[in-house]
Amino acid sequence: MLLTTHIIPLLSNKQIQGNIFSSEQKTLLQNTSIKQRLAMDSAVGTNEKVCFNSWCPLLIFDSMQKLEELALKIRKIGKDDPRRVFHSLKVGLALTLVSIFYYVNPLFHGLGTSTMWAVLTVVVVMEYTVGGTLSKGLNRAFATLLAGALGLGANHLAALGGDKGEPILLGVFVFMLAAMATFSRFVPEMKARYDYGVTIFILTFSLVAVSSYREEELIKLAYRRLSTVAIGVTTCLCTSMFVFPVWAGEDLHMLVAANLDKLACFLEGMGVECFGEKMESGSLEGKSFLQSYKTVLNSKATEDSLANFARWEPGHGHFGFRHPWNLYLKIGAVTRHCACSIEALNTYISTLEQSHQTTTDLEFKQMVQAACAEMIKETSKALAELASSIRGMKWSSTAGKHLAMATEAANRVKALVPAKNSTLLDVLISATTASLVTELVRCINPIITAVEELSRLVEFKRPEHSRKAGAESPPHVVIAID
């Protein structure tokens, strides 16, 4: 762990700007096989020397290549969001401030070992977003205060039990409180907001209740601990809020807009590729830039955690203190539902492209295709409009207009049918349902394949008859629906 963090930042400067190996050197190294190099070396030295001399640069080259890959990866992480670099520097800054203060200030020497709580607090409390830092810092401060007071009380109460009763009573108190507090973490609301506070509460209570100091000393200790924790939390908050702050609320705001944009971008691409004038039957699977919509499907955890942190943040920029963060979660949920719909459509279209399509050029087909193209185009525009409306915090009714146009196209398709044949509608509804169910059936195949793979690797029990027949691997089922 240390090695990589130590070496990579050094490499990322050297290697990326002026590659350690020139491209010619690399090509040479790659083209020369191990055998060839062994032969080359054996001409000049002993056998033992050969092994060492020829493997050593190979190993170095191999690890250099891996390090280069890692450096590129790390550089990409920093480039994707430069605030990550700033955050790392901020943590360094806050820690250095507290450490130097601790090291230099004679006041700290007087306070003794409890001063390390300040350093500890900075390391543990400093989070990427302001909301995260605030949430952890306040949780830590209040939990310490509350648990300290209760610990003092428990200590006082246990002292009434006499010399024999005291440790027993203290044990009972610690056991009960720890068990209750731990159980409270299973309540989802507690878990989301006060999880860290509960940990610190148990910690401080145990430390204060069990410490064998006299009461006056305990109060002094509690005072010291509180003041050092306060120093740590204040340092974190100042660094977090006033030096390039990263607001969880703003991130959530941008994430929700970006997710809408991803869907819009995919639909735009699909409209051009599958329903456009070119009507290419090239699969969309290959176009990786269009596949980013799939990340929307798994965005719930990120959104939840950002919304949770955002609630702790004070008003900033366009966001007031009581900004309706819950609404972002609501938008996120309906966006995911839409992404699911897109996933179903995408799967259907890509299986259509794989199967043989009839080429009867029907007037009906063309009309439906045109309507679909319009629906998709307008939907994409509506989504993009909503995203930019959120991003700029500027309402526009254009999204509604685009939706109205998409709806008009949808109704046009519906209207096509009864004109042709009154019973065709029944056929269409049945056919659509059947298509969707067929898609569902198709989904089962990869599940079976995956479970099969598991059963083979883990050696699931086999039924008697197949074991008798000597069938080691389960029958591999591949079912194609044409």
Added chain:
Amino acid sequence: MLLTTHIIPLLSNKQIQGNIFSSEQKTLLQNTSIKQRLAMDSAVGTNEKVCFNSWCPLLIFDSMQKLEELALKIRKIGKDDPRRVFHSLKVGLALTLVSIFYYVNPLFHGLGTSTMWAVLTVVVVMEYTVGGTLSKGLNRAFATLLAGALGLGANHLAALGGDKGEPILLGVFVFMLAAMATFSRFVPEMKARYDYGVTIFILTFSLVAVSSYREEELIKLAYRRLSTVAIGVTTCLCTSMFVFPVWAGEDLHMLVAANLDKLACFLEGMGVECFGEKMESGSLEGKSFLQSYKTVLNSKATEDSLANFARWEPGHGHFGFRHPWNLYLKIGAVTRHCACSIEALNTYISTLEQSHQTTTDLEFKQMVQAACAEMIKETSKALAELASSIRGMKWSSTAGKHLAMATEAANRVKALVPAKNSTLLDVLISATTASLVTELVRCINPIITAVEELSRLVEFKRPEHSRKAGAESPPHVVIAID
């Protein structure tokens, strides 16, 4: 926080088994309005007394009711998974063991304040699953060791800088290491496995590097810290592994099977309700037990974290040390894809049910319906079979057989069409695509509504013309596709 954890477990015994208020008392209290009670009380006392006397029981009753609700909720959490109760007791046990040991053992008194690291370690390291505890414990132990050694080195190096140079050099070291280590947490692989280790690494390095002890004292301190951390980690591991262990791997195994079962259960219900002989058009939305499949869509985060912990666990039961946990993630991914498909089908069917359906009784429609019913039934059986196959770790080829039957039904639908009309296939493909796109368009409406609500609450900027017209709220668009 403390109040609730303190009081609720007491209440949960009293209130749930023998309700504090009898049902008659409750009805009486609910039926008597505040006004009536004010009037009743004013007949016997002064005005001031009235306010106090009448509001006081109301407030108490109100908070009692809230506490009762909370107690019921907490009881449900414990009942849903009794291992949670055991876990809470285990944390209490581990903490009491370490605390009492610390309090009673004279050896500990000799070691001074560094002994509290043992208590601290237990509180921070003890996790719900064995894998979680192991991951945190090993991260903590190794990070402490590594950072301690590096800190000593840094201290030694800085001492060469003389009296003036030492604090500056130390500051630079702490800054660089903290910044680098923090940045490494943005690498996804680091974040997933060694996040806690990096925190402890920064923490220990800062503490050791900055502490103003002489070197011999530092080594003594490092030894003490390591031994106390080891005591804490060992206590946690023993309690976690040998007293009612909760294995993350087993949980992942069961979760993956349960998710397959949820899908199977929904499909079975849907088959009976929508495609069965009754063919009720009652919406599935109301049947909450069927809606549990929706949780499958958001199960990725839980699966990832369980798989991550499972990798740390030693072999147990049916699971070897190198059990292919990645395969569970793969099964999870294809299961979610299937859930998406089900979501699309469910949405389509429930909108169909809401709209007017034509009642032309077509032979074709009935045949498709029957085929769909069979597909859904067989798919549901295949999924249930896969779930029980995973759960029992017993391979059966029945799932493949069910899938084959579902596929046969799907092909039967396809075969129906050309017999009737050769160009109908084109119509059907177009129609299905159009239906799916229409579904997509329908998804946009809730998104627009949600963004609209946000724009109203947060007061997004309005375009000039609408502000002039005095339109305060944005035009609410509701678009129905019939």
